[in-house]
Amino acid sequence: MNQHINKEHLNNPVTRDAINSFSNATDPRLAEVMALLVKHLHAFVSESNLSKAEWLKGLEFLTAAAQITDHERNEFSLFSDIMGISSMVDVVSQPPGGTPSSVLGPFHNHDSQIQPNGCDLTHGQPGERVWLHGRVLDVHQKPIPNAQIDFWQNADNGLYPAQDAAQDPQNLRCKIHCDAQGGFNLLTIRPHPYTVPTDGPVGALLAASNRGIWRPAHFHIIVSAPGYVGLVTELFPSGSAYIDNDTVFGVRPGLIVDVKDCHNQEVAKQFGLTQPFKEVAFDFSLVPQSSTT
Ligand SMILES: [Fe+2]
Incomplete structure (x- = not known):
C-alpha cells in the first residue's frame, strides 16, 4: 500500500481494491500516481454524489x-x-528561485529558425513596434553567456501562423543566442489577446459555465542553457485585456511587464525605426540543474 494514501479513504472496499489493483505496477511511480488518481477520483464521485x-x-464529453482531437x-x-491542470503542473514542477514558468500553449514550433541576436521580426507587417530586450541570469544575478531564447507570438490580427495561411510559418518566431553578458534583444510587435478554440466540447463547457474564452496578450519564450533547468514561460504586457481573467490561468505576477515608450536613438537606428516605438525589458533567471537533484 502506498504510504501517501490517507486511510480514511480506504473504508470503501471499492476504493481500497481499486487502489490496490495498481500496487504491482513495474514502475513504482506509476503505482503511486495511479493510486492517488483513484483516491481523488473516488473522493470526487463520493463528495459530488x-x-x-x-x-x-x-x-x-471525453x-x-x-x-x-487529431495531430494538429x-x-x-x-x-x-x-x-x-496545466498551470498546476507548472507550479508544482517549478524549481524555487528562478523566473516563474507558464503554459507552453499549442502554437510552439520546434522548427523556429536561429536568427542573429538583435534581429527584426517585423518585416513590414502591421503592429506597434516593440523592442524586447534583457538578460539571462542565474539565481545569483550572474549572466549566463550564450543562453538560447526561443520566442513566438501572435500577429496583429491575433492569429498565429498555424491559424492563418496568409502568414509565413516562421512569422514572429525565432531562436536567438544571448551574448557573452547574457544579453538578448529583438524587434517585434505588440501581441494581442486571443480566444481558445470554442468549436469543440471544451468550448461548450466554457459556454455552459458562463466562463471567458480569452487569453491576455503575451509573448511566449523558452529559455535554455546547458547546466540549467529549461524555462517555459510567457510575458504579459501590463494593462492587456483579460490579464485578470486568463481562461487557462497562465498569468503570474512576476511575468507582467510594462510596455514603455522608447526614445533610444541607437535602437531606432539599429532597426531603421522612424516612428515612435515601445520597449519591454525583462531579465530571466535560470535555476541550476544541480539544485534540483
Ligand atoms: Fe499564445
Missing part, C-alpha cells in the same frame, strides 16, 4: 474530445488548460 446520468455526460488539435490538452 455523482449520478449515473452525470457520469454518462462526462463520458460523452468521447467528443477524442473525436475532435488536442482537445484534451485544452481541457487540461481550462481546468487549470
